Amino acid sequence: MADKLDHLLSDYFRGKLDVAIQLRQMELTYRHGTPDENIGGGRKQNDYNNVVESRMIHEQNDPELKRLRYQKSVIKMMFDCLIKSHQDVLIDKYGNKKGWVTIGMDNHIDERTARE
Incomplete structure (x- = not known):
């Protein structure tokens, strides 16, 4: 999940x-779509x-x-x-594919705080 x-x-x-x-x-x-297979020779009456x-x-x-x-x-x-600091963590993690240690150092927070 x-x-x-x-x-x-x-x-x-x-x-x-x-x-x-x-x-x-x-x-x-x-x-x-499915092709028209009308081979009867008549015209479709309700074809819009x-x-x-x-x-x-x-x-x-x-x-x-x-x-x-x-x-x-x-x-x-x-x-x-979310508040700005949480948005920055999500952008760094999922947008920039940074590790938790790097995210913590860039945002001046502990690694565990970044994970939370």
């Missing part, structure tokens, strides 16, 4: 979470070509995109509630 959280925080602070969201949006934009609306519906209903956006919003909300 802690490894998943560390990985998620690392992705957030390094910008990989934003890239994953954009990549998923592009996948949904350029996805190919609303590209923008269809894309927005796919983005709003996609569970993967919802999950990524939810994770990003929760981390941002919690990060904004």
Whole structure:
């Protein structure tokens, strides 16, 4: 569990979470639906070509995109509630991949305090 959280925080602070969201949006934009197998010779009666609306519906209903956006919003909300010194520790640990000893020395705190 802690490894998943560390990985998620690392992705957030390094910008990989934003890239994953954009990549998923592009996948949904350029996805190919099932081909029309209407070989009957007639025309479809209710075929509407609303590209923008269809894309927005796919983005709003996609569970993967919802999950990524939810994770990003929760981390941002919690990060904004922290005091500046705690934010600096999180940025150093997950954004800059520094060790606990280095973080403690850079922020003028003990290693155990940085871990807490």
